[in-house]
Amino acid sequence: MGCECSKLAACCWDSEQNGPIHEAPEAAENAEKSEPDELPAFCDYTIEQLRMATSGFAVENIVSEHGEKAPNVVYKGKLENQKRIAVKRFNRSAWPDTRQFLEEARSVGQLRNHRLANLLGCCCEGDERLLVAEFMPNETLAKHLFHWETQPMKWPMRLRVALYLAQALDYCTSKGRDLYHDLNAYRILFDDDGNPRLSCFGLMKNSRDGKSYSTNLAFTPPEYLRTGRVTPESVIYSFGTLLLDLLSGKHIPPSHALDLIRDRNIQMLTDSCLEGQFSNDEGTELVHLASKCLQYEPRERPNPKSLAAALIPLQKENEVPSHVLMGIPHGDAAFPLSPLGEACLRMDLTAIHEILEKLGYKDDEGAETELSFQMWTNQMQETLNSKKKGDVAFRNKAFRTTIECYTQFIDGGTMFSPTVFARRSLSYLMSDTPQDALNDAVQAQVISPVWHVASYLQAASLFALGRENDAQIALREGSILEEKRNKTS
Incomplete structure (x- = not known):
């Protein structure tokens, strides 16, 4: 593992010997990057x-x-x-x-x-x-740390999570929001670039009286059990439990972890997946920071700024992007596309038409059967006739007629069919009205939230509108949904 237990234990628990955690001017380097340009006002x-x-x-x-x-x-x-x-x-x-x-x-x-x-x-x-x-698309820290599927989180990434979290808390503290409710591994999310972010939801109380600390009692700050209130020092205690999570790859109760540290049994505390990935000094410092945060007396715990200062020198592989360390597909990186996905990427509308025609209505989850039982009124019969005429027109590539007939069916309001919206969406694309096509593709997804075809058609519409970045996102979403669908089927 590259750490000697005796050295770790002697150094990480004796806080008086180590003295206070000193601040460094670099601590707020990234935390000062406030006001992201791309975000609108609240x-x-x-x-x-x-x-x-x-x-x-x-x-x-x-x-x-x-x-x-x-x-x-x-x-x-x-x-x-x-x-x-x-x-x-x-x-x-x-x-x-x-x-x-x-x-x-x-x-x-x-x-x-x-x-x-x-x-x-x-x-x-x-x-x-x-x-x-x-929205953060790349899951939670709990998922990557405790329930990983392809690879365990690497040591440099764990150190980066700790630093970014400390910087997030430091920024919030500097803005007068030093209370965070129930800080845990589910509150840390990963963005498109694989960078960890702290969920803003924990900055809001979950109830009007502020008594919203909901973690298991084994992980609750001692003072919360006495007062029932969250304090800034309670947040630091929770930060300490997260440092233990990062070190161990498991959710270990702080009292048990501190016993292991006192008994110099650090091997029981450290994730076996990390063997050989870090030095004695790095392991010692992380355990030392965790034990400082977990002090019984709240006043003895460090503040976020000093934590960030202590974590900066530990950072490794700074030049490697987070998505690489995490093994997360990113940006323009190639990802597998089905024939429909490829057709939407190429804007091959003829190929899309052929695929939708072959697909028919099999993704409408019984809609066709339901329609057959609704033919007892003239109005219903009229609506069904509009759909049938639309189907014939779509098959014959008479897209203007398709739009008219499907619009009559939709306006009839007897039933919502994602396939009809998808077909009308393509017909709008064929008629060079991409905004209408996008609206219909969105409606198809409203009706059927996990239908990959709706996402693919949104991508095609966005490409036609010249919104390349949004189109790539929709294309990736369609690919993910289709892959999930194929796995479950």
Whole structure:
């Protein structure tokens, strides 16, 4: 493992011998990069906007840890402008005071930093309380650290996570937001570049009284058990538990970890996957920082700025991008595309038409059967006739007629068919009206949130609109959805 237990134990627990953690001017180097240029100002959203963005708060779009059973559920979504978002929907009893919720949300919404998954807006209508944040597509620290599938997280990346998290907390503290509720490995997310970000949701209380510390009691700061309140020092205690997570690759109760340190049994604390990846000094310093953060007396714990200062000298492989260290596909890196994905990338509309025609309505999940039972009224018969005429026109590449007939079917409002929207989307592309095509592709995804065809058609529409970056994102999303679909089938 490259660490000698006796050296580690002697050095990491004797805090008096080591003295205080000194600050360095470089500590805030990246934390000062506030106000990301690409982010809009905090704004209010309507419940209808967010319902549309999340396909009606579809179960398929839930990304929070406990799914539907979580007290406050987080969904992934996409706004009309194609910006991806995360939407936290509070339970109806969490924020009865509208004014208090808005004040809290707008205060957190003033923060803008590259180390945060920033809050973009909120929604407060009737009993609904929702927060809207940047969407981080590359999972949580818990996923990469505890439940990895392809490779364990490398030591340099673990050190980078620790530094970026300290810088995020330092930035929040500098802006007067030094309380973070329930800091844990699920609150650290990875962005498109594979960089770790701290979720802004933890900066909001989960309830009006602030008693929102929800981790297992074995990981709870001692003072919380006495007072039931989160303090800035409680946040540092939680940071210490995260340092232990990074070192061990497991969620070890702090009391057990401290016993191991006192008994000089550090091998039991260190992730076996890290063997040979770090030196005695690096391991010693990380354990020393963790033990300082886990001091029983809150006043003896360091502050975020001094933690960041201590972590900067430990950084390794600074020139290697995070996505490389993480093994995450990035940007223009090649990713596998199916024939439909390839056709959308090339904007080969004829090939797309051929594939959609062969696909038929088999992805409408019983819609055709349902329609056959609805033929008992003249209005229904008329609507069905419009669809049948649209199908014939689509097959014969009479795209103007296709649009007219499918529009009559959609306006009839008897049934929602993602396939009809997909076919009309392509017909709009064939008719050189890409914005209408994009609108229909989005509607297809609203009806069927995990349908890869809808994402692919959004990509084709965005390419036609000249929005290359958004198109590449939609193309990748389509590829991921199709791969998942193929695995489950």
